[in-house]
Amino acid sequence: MSGPIIAGSGGRDLRLDVFRGLALITIFINHVPGNFYEHFTSRNFGFSDAAEGFVLMSGIAVGLAYSRGFMRGAIGDGVLRVWRRAGTLYVTHLVTSVIAIGIIAAGFLFLDAHEMVKRVNFTRLLDQPLEAMIGLPTLGHQIGYFNILPLYFVLLILSPIYIMVGLRSRLAMIGMAVVIWLAAGHFRLNLPNYPNPGGWFFNPFSWQLVYAFGIAGGLGMIKGEAFVPYRRWLFWLAAGFLAFSLVWMKLRMGGLPGRSFLPYYVAGFDKTYESLPRLLHVLALAYVVTNLPTVTRLMSSSMFQPVALMGQNGLAVFATGSVLAMGLQVVRVGMETNIAQDGALLLAGLLVQYLVAAGLSAISDKGKKRRDAASHAALRDAKEPGKQPLAPA
Numbered sequence: 001m002s003g004p005i006i007a008g009s010g011g012r013d014l015r016l017d018v019f020r021g022l023a024l025i026t027i028f029i030n031h032v033p034g035n036f037y038e039h040f041t042s043r044n045f046g047f048s049d050a051a052e053g054f055v056l057m058s059g060i061a062v063g064l065a066y067s068r069g070f071m072r073g074a075i076g077d078g079v080l081r082v083w084r085r086a087g088t089l090y091v092t093h094l095v096t097s098v099i100a101i102g103i104i105a106a107g108f109l110f111l112d113a114h115e116m117v118k119r120v121n122f123t124r125l126l127d128q129p130l131e132a133m134i135g136l137p138t139l140g141h142q143i144g145y146f147n148i149l150p151l152y153f154v155l156l157i158l159s160p161i162y163i164m165v166g167l168r169s170r171l172a173m174i175g176m177a178v179v180i181w182l183a184a185g186h187f188r189l190n191l192p193n194y195p196n197p198g199g200w201f202f203n204p205f206s207w208q209l210v211y212a213f214g215i216a217g218g219l220g221m222i223k224g225e226a227f228v229p230y231r232r233w234l235f236w237l238a239a240g241f242l243a244f245s246l247v248w249m250k251l252r253m254g255g256l257p258g259r260s261f262l263p264y265y266v267a268g269f270d271k272t273y274e275s276l277p278r279l280l281h282v283l284a285l286a287y288v289v290t291n292l293p294t295v296t297r298l299m300s301s302s303m304f305q306p307v308a309l310m311g312q313n314g315l316a317v318f319a320t321g322s323v324l325a326m327g328l329q330v331v332r333v334g335m336e337t338n339i340a341q342d343g344a345l346l347l348a349g350l351l352v353q354y355l356v357a358a359g360l361s362a363i364s365d366k367g368k369k370r371r372d373a374a375s376h377a378a379l380r381d382a383k384e385p386g387k388q389p390l391a392p393a
Helices: 014-030 036-040 050-071 075-110 123-127 129-135 148-168 170-187 204-222 232-250 276-290 293-299 302-312 314-334 339-383
Strands: none
Touching (some): 014 036, 014 050, 014 302, 014 314, 014 339, 050 075, 050 148, 050 276, 075 148, 123 129, 148 170, 170 204, 204 276, 276 293, 293 302, 302 314, 314 339
């Protein structure tokens, strides 16, 4: 990220929390397809959507949170910290997937929501249940709209490599990621689905490039510098590309010029292989919004505090939103809803996610205060002559 850091609690860059919270809100709305309000989400105004923003910001967060251990030379501890987080994501994905399966099954039985079976890749659970039960824990079989956490899990597993290369040279890390992205697009490299044919919807070999740019930004922020410093000409070039993307999408002009002789991942809009227009769009968007003073001031205003709180508790909010969105899908298939009802359902879902974030933050703050009080008491007792801290019973 570029621009000055807005300090939040614990020295966090508040912009990252706000942008991640906005991405989570957008993903939740988009995961209830067919509602009126999805026409106003980011994917309607440019080549990329909230998924790119989520992965980019995840990379930034990983660079900020986990690179210091590697910088101190504690590589083993650094790897374990990253992999423990990856384990949390894996368990979260399995738990939310099982809950989603129960929701879909209930909709099938009690609301005649039969169309959900094909919409969310549920068919294999019915006609090949044993194979699907192998595919679910091995991440080969992914329920529709539950594809992002498997991608993030794989990227986290690989993060130590990117961090160690990036600490030596961020340009070398980006170069490595570009080579992998090109190879994935050219040779159609992907992780296999099982028992379905084909590969993952979010191809880790391709999406790792978005993630690598995020890690590079996070590593730069630790050093107090932007990965791509502000340049007036670059800012207006990025803004021009965003405007071009907006016009292109609104006019529904299809593929970009040259698509007949350029590779599909260069001139197309393929999401699985993270085509170049999508990549450039999310990078241009990040560069512009983080270099706009107005946006920086807006992010620190009280109106965005609830959004920032959701971003600070991103995994819990995302998991809650994924389950709620699946429930809303079933409800909307089983019974017809209007604009007002959709709005009420979405607002209720967002309120639940905010309450989850607020509850977790309150628990975290309470625990931090208790630990600080205990630490201060121990320090005070140690300073008083003839008084030793009590040994544990």
